[in-house]
């Protein structure tokens with residue numbers, strides 16, 4: 067062994083001496099081409115291929131998506147294989163991410179269809195003290211992939227695609243979902259670029275399980291959503307953009323916003339809450355659309371009060387509107403809508419919005435759900451909600467018995483109770499929103515008796531019933547009164563008309579009489595003559 071080491075040492079020593087002599091005694095003009103061809107010769111026999119994936123793209127500012135995806139993909143392998151690991155908390159998750167440490171001469175092996183590959187994480191050492199606006203030299207990290215050249219085709223065509231897809235899927239699974247919103251005065255970021263969307267972590271607890279509505283209808287919606295999210299190839303095969311529109315309509319407090327949160331939680335999508343009144347014009351609307359990511363729900367709440375989308379019809383109905391005004395003043399919801407309408411300054415047009423949902427731009431990104439909510443579906447332009455734009459029209463209505471059972475289970479953990487039958491009958495006769503039912507079921511004090519909560523609900527529905535009956539009675543009385551008033555007015559008018567006619571007739575008769583008298587007088591005079 068010692069002899070072998072001595073021999074190896076002398077061989078290496080000989081090579082170093084030979085290389086120094088080569089450097090010193092061969093002129094540069096000769097040594098350069100020799101080196102070049104020597105490298106080529108080595109490359110010719112060297113059987114491996116290396117691919118590098120730098121952390122930053124060529125511009126030096128933007129992080130490479132491939133690097134991020136590979137990092138996530140390698141996590142699983144590195145935690146089991148590598149001995150030097152780096153722990154970081156990813157920006158959009160709370161989880162600790164373990165990656166193999168850069169420059170640790172550590173390699174992680176991977177297996178793809180029986181082919182062995184090696185991944186390593188490297189770092190470029192800082193070459194000199196330079197001032198750079200980009201990332202520091204030492205921060206220039208990259209991954210290298212090494213594999214045998216005979217597998218080149220398979221690796222380039224399939225393995226890399228597989229790694230990127232897996233990495234992206236892990237990123238999506240691990241990320242914290244976001245709730246984005248646009249606003250008028252969005253300030254620029256650090257580099258002065260204006261950000262179209264501002265975001266917060268989306269943490270809404272609503273799920274379809276806690277959503278109170280008819281169970282059959284609920285299952286249909288869940289199936290529809292899941293089917294959509296798994297139909298990428300189907301949409302491609304039928305030549306349709308991978309998006310779906312849902313119109314949620316119904317009175318306030320029936321769970322429209324809650325359902326959007328449940329949708330986002332079911333599909334693990336981000337939510338983009340689009341405030342249309344803050345969008346300057348159609349161009350900005352398009353920019354906002356392009357700036358959304360895939361796997362997202364774009365929401366426009368209260369679409370009927372967001373824009374002058376009903377302008378044409380409203381103008382035609384102007385006369386009828388005067389009559390409605392008095393009722394609206396008393397209705398707080400309508401007052402709210404009126405105030406919102408007054409604030410409208412957006413130049414977004416109906417055609418701009420139609421293009422947003424269904425135009426050429428709507429196809430970029432893919433896997434998007436667009437949701438409109440409204441309290442007044444009849445106010446919307448039919449073009450806006452036709453199938454293809456809003457594929458599913460879902461009505462969320464007053465609380466039925468099935469919906470109540472879900473709320474009773476959620477809030478009180480009651481599946482059965484003696485009072486249920488009474489509540490069923492009361493709910494059939496009374497209109498009460500799930501929001502009101504939920505509010506009554508919720509214990510007001512810590513540890514409040516559940517029976518008491520249920521009784522409170524019964525009382526509330528009974529009161530609502532009495533109130534509704536009284537209102538109905540008042541309404542009928544008012545209608546009767548108005549009818550009577552109208553009849554009296556009509557009778558008065560008729561009377562006036564008749565009197566007018568009679569007066570006219572009387573005057574005419576008088577005039578006739580006087581002309582007849584004159585004729586008579588003239589006749590007498592003539593006869594005398």
Ligand SMILES: Nc1ncnc2c1ncn2[C@@H]1O[C@H](COP(=O)(O)OP(=O)(O)OP(=O)(O)O)[C@@H](O)[C@H]1O
Pocket residue numbers: 276277278279316317318319320321322323324325440441462500501502504
């Ligand atoms: N169907 C429902 N299932 C469970 N909870 C509901 C349901 N509807 C309403 N709620 C409760 O009532 C509250 C208000 O509901 P939500 O905001 O979803 O109503 P909405 O239909 O969006 O009303 P609006 O038209 O005024 O926007 C929610 O916080 C939720 O707790």
Ligand SMILES: [Mg+2]
Pocket residue numbers: 322323324367439
């Ligand atoms: Mg809402």
